Amino acid sequence: MPKPLQWLFKLFDHLVVIGMSVMGLMVFWNVVLRYGFNSGIPFSVEVSRLIFVWIVFLGSVVALAQGMHMSVNTLVARLPRPMRIACFLVSHGLMLWCCWLIWQGSWVQTLLNWNNRAPISGISVGMMYAAGLVASACMALVLFVNLWRSLKGELPQTWSGEDPYAVVRPEEKAR
Secondary structure (H helix, E strand, C coil): CCHHHHHHHHHHHHHHHHHHHHHHHHHHHHHHHHHHHCCCCCCHHHHHHHHHHHHHHHHHHHHHHCCCCCCCCCCHHHCCHHHHHHHHHHHHHHHHHHHHHHHHHHHHHHHHHCCCECCCCCCECHHHHHHHHHHHHHHHHHHHHHHHHHHCCCCCHHHCCCCCCCCCCHHHHCC
């Protein structure tokens, strides 16, 4: 995780936990009220959906910052160092392009839907799409920090040719 941004990702971690807790409680109580008392919390479906979207986007930012996204580096780990660096740069360039596409789409949808209100809660529908704006900007920031660190010679362990998930047999450790 990039050091200058650790406070931001810690905040995102806390927001994800709070969001999951609030969403879980709202859905739970809505189910109890509907099946037990034949009533419910009308706005819980809309608010839960909004919280879920924000949880997914903020969680994906944290996962990217911590290097927790799924990657298959079987081929890359066997390449010579210059080729690993080239793959690193190309993959980060493609991810930045995807961030730009997400930003553009989210920006258009946020502007189009900002004045539309959800029917029960009254929350702006644009808030749903604003999650894409925040996530794409933060992901791009993480990717730029990673690129900067790689230019300084601090490549991640997975790009250095060592596979952190490789199984090491006890007899190989003794050598």
